[in-house]
Amino acid sequence: MHELLAPLLYVLHVDLQHLSQVQELYVDHFNDEFDGTSFSESDMVSDCSFKKTANMNRGTDSEKHFYGGAAKVSCLDKLDPDTRELFLMNDAYGAEGELGVILSEKFMEHDAYCMFDAVMSGSHGVVAMADFFSTSPAMGSGTELPPVVEASTTFYHLLHIVDSSLHNHLVELGVEPQYFALRWLRVLFGREFSLKDLLLIWDEIFSSPNHVSPSDIANDADFNLSLLCSPRGAFISAMAVSMLLHLRSSLLATEHATTCLQRLLNFPKDMSVKKLIEKAKSLQTLAFETNLSSCSPWGGTVRNKRAVRRAHSLSFDSASPRASPSSLPESYWEEKWRVLHRAEETHKTNGVSILSKIRNGSLKEKFGLFRVELDASMMETASEKKDVQSSIRHKILDNACQEGDPRVNLGEIGCNENPDISGTKESFYMDAEVGRDSPGEQADQNFMGGSSGVAEEACLSAKQLSVLCTAAGPRRMASEHDSEKSSVTSNSFVSDNDCKTGHKEELCSSNCRKKLLQDSEATSVTDVKLGQRTSSTQKHAAVLKEQRPLSGKFQWLWKFGRVSGERNLDDGKCVEQQKFSDVGGTCKDISEPLTCDGCCNSCGVSRKLEAEHKEVPGTLRSLGQSMLENIQVIESVFQQEQRQVGVADNSSSTILEAQGQVKIATALEELRKISGLLLEM
Amino acid sequence: MSYAYLFKYIIIGDTGVGKSCLLLQFTDKRFQPVHDLTIGVEFGARMITIDNKPIKLQIWDTAGQESFRSITRSYYRGAAGALLVYDITRRETFNHLANWLEDARQHANANMTIMLIGNKCDLSHRRAVSTEEGEQFAKEHGLVFMEASAKTAQNVEEAFISTAATIYKKIQDGVFDVSNESYGIKVGYGGIPGPSGGRDGTSSQAGGCCS
Numbered sequence: 001m002h003e004l005l006a007p008l009l010y011v012l013h014v015d016l017q018h019l020s021q022v023q024e025l026y027v028d029h030f031n032d033e034f035d036g037t038s039f040s041e042s043d044m045v046s047d048c049s050f051k052k053t054a055n056m057n058r059g060t061d062s063e064k065h066f067y068g069g070a071a072k073v074s075c076l077d078k079l080d081p082d083t084r085e086l087f088l089m090n091d092a093y094g095a096e097g098e099l100g101v102i103l104s105e106k107f108m109e110h111d112a113y114c115m116f117d118a119v120m121s122g123s124h125g126v127v128a129m130a131d132f133f134s135t136s137p138a139m140g141s142g143t144e145l146p147p148v149v150e151a152s153t154t155f156y157h158l159l160h161i162v163d164s165s166l167h168n169h170l171v172e173l174g175v176e177p178q179y180f181a182l183r184w185l186r187v188l189f190g191r192e193f194s195l196k197d198l199l200l201i202w203d204e205i206f207s208s209p210n211h212v213s214p215s216d217i218a219n220d221a222d223f224n225l226s227l228l229c230s231p232r233g234a235f236i237s238a239m240a241v242s243m244l245l246h247l248r249s250s251l252l253a254t255e256h257a258t259t260c261l262q263r264l265l266n267f268p269k270d271m272s273v274k275k276l277i278e279k280a281k282s283l284q285t286l287a288f289e290t291n292l293s294s295c296s297p298w299g300g301t302v303r304n305k306r307a308v309r310r311a312h313s314l315s316f317d318s319a320s321p322r323a324s325p326s327s328l329p330e331s332y333w334e335e336k337w338r339v340l341h342r343a344e345e346t347h348k349t350n351g352v353s354i355l356s357k358i359r360n361g362s363l364k365e366k367f368g369l370f371r372v373e374l375d376a377s378m379m380e381t382a383s384e385k386k387d388v389q390s391s392i393r394h395k396i397l398d399n400a401c402q403e404g405d406p407r408v409n410l411g412e413i414g415c416n417e418n419p420d421i422s423g424t425k426e427s428f429y430m431d432a433e434v435g436r437d438s439p440g441e442q443a444d445q446n447f448m449g450g451s452s453g454v455a456e457e458a459c460l461s462a463k464q465l466s467v468l469c470t471a472a473g474p475r476r477m478a479s480e481h482d483s484e485k486s487s488v489t490s491n492s493f494v495s496d497n498d499c500k501t502g503h504k505e506e507l508c509s510s511n512c513r514k515k516l517l518q519d520s521e522a523t524s525v526t527d528v529k530l531g532q533r534t535s536s537t538q539k540h541a542a543v544l545k546e547q548r549p550l551s552g553k554f555q556w557l558w559k560f561g562r563v564s565g566e567r568n569l570d571d572g573k574c575v576e577q578q579k580f581s582d583v584g585g586t587c588k589d590i591s592e593p594l595t596c597d598g599c600c601n602s603c604g605v606s607r608k609l610e611a612e613h614k615e616v617p618g619t620l621r622s623l624g625q626s627m628l629e630n631i632q633v634i635e636s637v638f639q640q641e642q643r644q645v646g647v648a649d650n651s652s653s654t655i656l657e658a659q660g661q662v663k664i665a666t667a668l669e670e671l672r673k674i675s676g677l678l679l680e681m
Numbered sequence: 682m683s684y685a686y687l688f689k690y691i692i693i694g695d696t697g698v699g700k701s702c703l704l705l706q707f708t709d710k711r712f713q714p715v716h717d718l719t720i721g722v723e724f725g726a727r728m729i730t731i732d733n734k735p736i737k738l739q740i741w742d743t744a745g746q747e748s749f750r751s752i753t754r755s756y757y758r759g760a761a762g763a764l765l766v767y768d769i770t771r772r773e774t775f776n777h778l779a780n781w782l783e784d785a786r787q788h789a790n791a792n793m794t795i796m797l798i799g800n801k802c803d804l805s806h807r808r809a810v811s812t813e814e815g816e817q818f819a820k821e822h823g824l825v826f827m828e829a830s831a832k833t834a835q836n837v838e839e840a841f842i843s844t845a846a847t848i849y850k851k852i853q854d855g856v857f858d859v860s861n862e863s864y865g866i867k868v869g870y871g872g873i874p875g876p877s878g879g880r881d882g883t884s885s886q887a888g889g890c891c892s
Contacts, residue, residue, distance in 0.1 A: 135749055146751060174759075178752055182721030191720065256867075258689065258739035262724040 001120070003187040004129060007198060008115045012108050019103050022083050125210025126230035132185045147226075151185055152177035154227045155240040158287050162241055166248055173257045180264040184240055192243070197273040201239060204277055208232040208284070228287050238283035242276050243267065627675040684869035685734040686859070688848055689741065689759055690841070691789075693781050694766035695774040696745030699800040702831035703766065704742045707841050712832050719744040722756055729842055731849045737869065738845060757788040761857075761866050762796065762844045767815075769799045769828065770807040775814070782822055790864055792856055796825045796844045803830040 122128030131147035145153065156177045160167040170177075183191055189201055208231040227233035244251070247263055254260040692700040701716050701723065708725040725740045741760070747753050757763075763785055767774040778797070785795060797819045799810060812828055819826030825843060829836035848866070851857055857864045 135751070146749065148749075149752065176755060179722055182752065186720050191717070256687070256739060258724050258726060258741070261722075262726060265723055 001129075001133070003190045004119055005112065005116045007190065007195060007202065008119070009108075009112045010195065011199065012111055012115075015103055016105055016108065026083075119206075122210055125232065126212055126226060127210055127233045127236065129186075129188065132182075148182055148185055149178050151227045151233075151237075152181035154233075154237050155181050155244070158228075158237050158241045158283065159244055161286065162283060163245060163248065166244065166252060169252055170260065173254065173260050175257045175260050175264075179257075179261055181240060183265065184243075185236070188236070189239065189243075192267040193273060194269065200273055201277060204281070205232060205235055205239070208235045231284065231288065234287040235280060235284045238280040238287050239276070241283055241287075242280040245279065246271060246276060625675075625679070627671055627678065683735065684728065684737040686849070686852065687737045687739060687867040687869055688761040688845055689739050689866075690762045690764065690844070691741045691743060691756055691760040691785075692764045692766060693743055693785060694745055694764075694798075695768070695771075695777050695781075698745065698766045698768040698771070698774050699831045700745060700764075700766050701742050703764070703798070703800060703829065703837055703840070704740055706831045706834050706837045708740070710834070712834070714832075718746070721747070721752070727841075729845055731842070731846050734849070735869075736845055736849065738841060740841075753784075754788045757785060757793075759864075760789050760793055761848050761864055762794045763789065764796050764798055764840060764844065765824070766798045766800050767810065768801050769810045769815075770801055770804050772809040775799075775810040775818075778818060782824075792851065792864060794825070794844055794847045794851070795822075796827065796840055796847075797822075798836075798840050799826075799828040800831060802828040802835065803833045 120128065120130040122130075132151065133148075135146050156167060156170070159170075188198075188205065190198055193201060210230050210232040212229045227237055244264075247267070250263050251260055254263065692704060694700055696718070701719050702712060704723070704725045705716070706712055708727050719742060721744055723742045725742060727738050727740075729736050729738060741756055743753060743756050765778060765781055765785065767778055769775075782795070785793065797815065799812070799815045815828065816826050818824075825847060827836050827840050827843070829840050831837060848857075852859055852866065857866055859866050859868050
């Protein structure tokens, strides 16, 4: 506990020291005798009236006369803001007069005690540090666990939402959260960071309110992760998860609980605490939201049941508060799975059949892969997409859903990620949203709409993973397990770096390709024989083509999102640019037009189906409008693309190009019909 | 990092007896006169060689002041060896040994090898527990006994290694079913050249580690 008190005392001490320095510097302004006088002194009043002049803000000419000669600064306003603040804080009867002297050596012990007491007791708030030292369950807690264990569980709970693969790894290793979280919590990360960094973190922690948020009071009966009820608790959890994510790759490489814990409890000192805090802030909102939507019991034992976990994750995935996980029968997900399966088939035959000419059947394999991956990737993506959200999506949701869905709030989670990646995520999320958002909640429609989203989901997570891989190197990722080096990399931070490189498009596409390659390697299950790489280079071309539809779709959907948001048209240009660079840079054999149309087709079909089930006319209209606009965008892009392609590579097969034109034309026709239909309704 | 076996150790005993210092001396070969109070549990690892076999020790260093039984109990899970430490200059730490032993016997598996260590033997001028008393206690409870000093490193290596040797002998004698990981023993890839195990090979093993 002294480790909690010490930083507080330190802060008070530093403030005082600063004050005395300033006092020395501007000695004439500080003839305040407060520290020298006792409260009982009778002449204090008269003394004070005199001291009042110290505040040069209000000093009259005659008063100034007393000090004017020696004063370096004649007016308080000329002081820098910090120093002025200090003046005011130390001026018993100045502008802040009602508060009296705030900074004084005399008060230091008292202040320290008050602060410590507030930290320990939580000042009637949610997070009371004293709880973390007690063994009995906290009052009003939904669980029977001691508070510190409950808080640790909360970390895992949040981690599971954000990064289920890491969560699963830790659970599988038997790393119980309290093993490391006990220390993190009891001294509020005091052991993990240097004092300088710690103060930054504490600053964030204590600037978050500690009271139960009003919205939580409403579902008082529902929550049982009490830590998440206050913004402060949510931030602490988010901070812990942010730390876990920072060590992600390092942790995933561990094979034993002990090794894992060793890394967790020897947190690297050389990381940027600002980034950690930024990440934590973005997770904080999510954590907060999570508590609102999580209504099912969440005990330590439950976590071992994969089924329950999946149910949880999926429910968070679709973030549907209407269908709380507990109310869903087990068969529900099976059904969804089946439908999804079917939808995928349709998707394949529908949209991608054109592609089959050039892809040598590799797509099937890919889809199989995606499906295999889905379990993990879906959860992961779900979390990732939540954490990387921007206000744009918020708007999209606003427009597209118009349901007053609490989900919309998710969109508010701050986004400091690579705009490129978040862009794709947005687009993907858009799709998923549109697909699943339909009020009917019918699995059919849901997943017809969602199927393209699923493919994307997989691809997206692939992207994310591959972002991670670019840093670690695709081979190392598979073969290294104990490398400490990778400990510092976490996908989010890597993506941050990516952002700086300014090669977003190239990176993105190459990442995607790399990942796809890796996938094909991963299917051979055991470790990566590099010889396989050569064999997979044969696939490379096919994979590349495979990548096209997906990336094409990303952009398509992105555009859709943008346009439906009815704004950011210049962003649309940005998309186009991205497309150009793609076309010019990577794709030589102009499968672009084809693939693009494939996507349009499939998406169109899915949209049509979806549309038939839509019940909210307002949503439909906006959807139709946005589709129409979307078509226009496609058209313009298409035209530009043609030009671009022509410039970049005019020798390649013009037959394909022509075919593509035809296909796109039909796709556009189709879309137009749909939008017409929609508008009629 | 290939190893023939991996043992999980746990260090227990009253607060301030020098558990963390023993660990630090063993893993880092250094002594820190002022050591932070352990919060929860801390971890260390080191490779040793017994009978020409590389053995990896994973050591859980627990907080002596922790009154939190529900948490401390889980530390024992899957531990193959335990170092029960007391401070020869503080009588009460010796008096509490019985409690610790009871705790260990209750929560750890019955075959866990327990080594009793009287730490701080460099401070013999302040001795409050005689060597004989320690030996007597160890004998009564069937423990291996040693006096050690984390400061001077006296007997520190020996304590860890002889515990490992005892466990190793138990394995050779077939006391443990090494395939059952609840005994805190894992068979590694020691001696087998080549990759120290792919991700896929180990994940299944690691699965049952502490759960």
